[in-house]
Amino acid sequence: MDKIWLVIQREYLARVKKKSFLLATLITPLIFPAIMGVFVWISLEDKSSQALRIIEVVDENKMFFLESSEQYAFSFSDTNLEEGKKMVLDGNRYGFLYIPEFNLEDPSGIVFYGEDNPSINLISYLENNLGKKIEEQRLFESGIDPKIINEVRTRVGIKSITLDDQGEETVNDATVNYALGFLTGILIYIFIFVYGNQIMQGVIEEKSSRIVEILVSSLKPFQLMLGKIVGIGAVGLTQFLIWVLLIGTLSTIVIGYLGMQMPQQTAMEMANPEFTNSMPQSDVSEILQVISGIDFLGLVLSFLFYFLGGYLLYGALFAAIGSAVEAPSEAQQFMFPVTIPLIVAYMGLFVFVLNDPDSNTSFWLSVIPLTSPIAMMGRISYGVPWTDLALSMSLLIGGFLFTTWMAGKIYRIGILMHGTKPSYKVLWKWIRTSQ
8 A cells, every 4th residue: 555655646746746737737727717808808899899780671561670789770671682682792781681572371581681691699589570570460360469469478487396205395496407417527527538648648658668667666567557547636636626716716807807797796796685685585585495405515525426436437447558558649449449438428418417317318327337427417416316326336436446457457467568569359368367
């Protein structure tokens, strides 16, 4: 154990003391707020300096009226099609909307002409407004007053309450659960990929420089592999925590300077009695109930477990790949089967887990060790039975022990092999070797 601890210290200190680590750790948190600040500044400048875009509208039906907005103004005329196009080409109009005479049951043939491709927001605005006008006209021709329809339309809000085995009620919000599952799952995905590759690169560098031959003379290859995995993982965890603190602080400063509000500022205002008194009491109560219903302690502990468990599981595989090859280019053929489960977990998080956390597909994704670190975080945000969580954690621990054992066999032989290009058949032979 002392030898493994020495390897961990060596890997950790060797990387933390590098200028590249310090630069990446300090510059990366500056990049995100800087990029965010630039785009927010550009957006604010666009809103303040953007000229009103005029769209010429020709309505052969004489029944449509489009309301102007802050960005677009609509001018109605009897201009023919060719003259409307010429107005656009001459720069007199941003766009030309031609509405031919049509049957209300089949409103086809509407065309928008412009020199630039219109934004999806503009097309959606036009389609929604024209569709609404057509619906109102059809209701009117059917003898139904559209005003009555608008008056009886009612917005329904459904409060989501979860019942536990003791019958206790917990208010939750699907949007919040989705956001928490999305954020934690993606963080684990990125961490495994970035620092797993660092393990592989580190093993390849030591193997090519022959330093490893000196190291294995005083400790077992398995001890060296385990120490390297844990040491680089500690570096990643340190860097991640620094990034969280710096990005959060700098983002607050940048957004505050531009006159916008961070979520924590909004939460503080909501806690202010003056703010809560101005809001409907039911809305304030529901927001507070949703926040209080989130098990932050359980979420953080689960994140740390899957964060470390997933890294250790895949870290062993990346270390085995690094020991089997002599250059990063040779590692590509072995990277493919390792990265497939990560990609499956990533896609499954969006397609299955976050949309339906209780489905059979979500269950299996969250218990299979190769996909559970990412998929289970999506389920935990919604709430997961303790039996599923216990099964998933047990299998992840077992999966880590198995991959470490298997990777150790490859590492023991591959770390000292030079001048050969191993294949899958050779790797399988190394795994089967009992010595």
